[in-house]
Amino acid sequence: MPHELKPIKPKRISDQVFDQLRELIFRGEFKAGEKILTERELAEAFGVSRTSVRDAINKLVVMGLLDQKQGQGTFVRLPESSEKSVLATMVESQDASITDLLEVRMGLECNAAALAASRAVEKDFQFMEKSIEEMQKEVKSGRLGNEADASFHMAIAYATNNPLQVFIMKNFYDFLFTGIKVNLEGLYKVPGNIVTILNQHQAIYQAIREHNPEAAHGAMKLHINFVYHFFGGRVGD
Template structure:
């Protein structure tokens, strides 16, 4: 197997899958050294941060050994150990989803408040364009997930708080990686894509009206709904 570029940038879960498959199918045999972070970044078409994140995860899975100053090497494969590590990682990923949703609740309700108070017309145009994309892409889970994140990031920009925007940028890769599969699953629930679009429209309308209280409430309702659906609960 030859490594092929990952189509989405900043998706470390997909980078993990590419490298893991290359290891398991023998392209990188036990004891061999992986290409450098820069080389993997160029080959896979992702940022170096995504590659580092993936290597850290592969290390947890006992698939690679990272030797300071010497490089990253494929570990000797122990099937039972790998299976146990993968099971642990899947449990951690599920915990990550809910922890990250709690973090988003804290960050994004505050971002909505300040966006409602400080937004410019240009921010409204950006948000409206994204919602139009959501409407056009109903039924396309991948595009819906991408537009969803773009909308939330646009709110952070509209808050005019550079630290809030930086915080969103810092956690974006972790959030996207942990939530990608779950978010795509959400869009496969009948009618869910339309419900999510309506929730984003409610957030947008409150920000447009400069109603910070309603904007915070709309964001809170949206994130609680997402959390409930991911847990298999009823719509809030």
């Protein structure tokens, strides 16, 4: 069969519109943050129905390339918000809140702390210590210390020696920085909170160091519960 037959691809109209719009966005014809043509204008420009245009736009919205607001228009999504972590998109599309996230963390991290208590080795302890010290420094110099906070929790994840646990937690903390940093700053900025958090970290670290799973579990529970209450949630027990 010498020649490849090029055949007609019976493409849906909405898909053709989709392709063209996507290209316009990628090429930068529609600049980031900018308002694009209205649905009615696009329909007329392409010579198709508004329905087809809407279908195409919807697809782009779901894919995170466009944002649509009733009464205002359709906007090109900013690049930073488009390459979000898995969790970020997850949280948005599932309408999850920060307390929802904390509830899942409650299960995830308490268990991780217990596992870490029975498996952590010297290297893991060093990482935890380092994170705690770093957080103390940052606090003294007036900074927030949120990065060191995350490092501490990640150190626990590593100590579980469970790659899946590490992967999932990493996604959680990536999201905490990209998605809801603003909210978290509220937590850190209340003066007493940082000291409290530091003490809680220390308690967790102690329990793990003593290879006491139950204590580690409990200490982590107290810690996350503290944050959870700060955001107005309430834990079941």
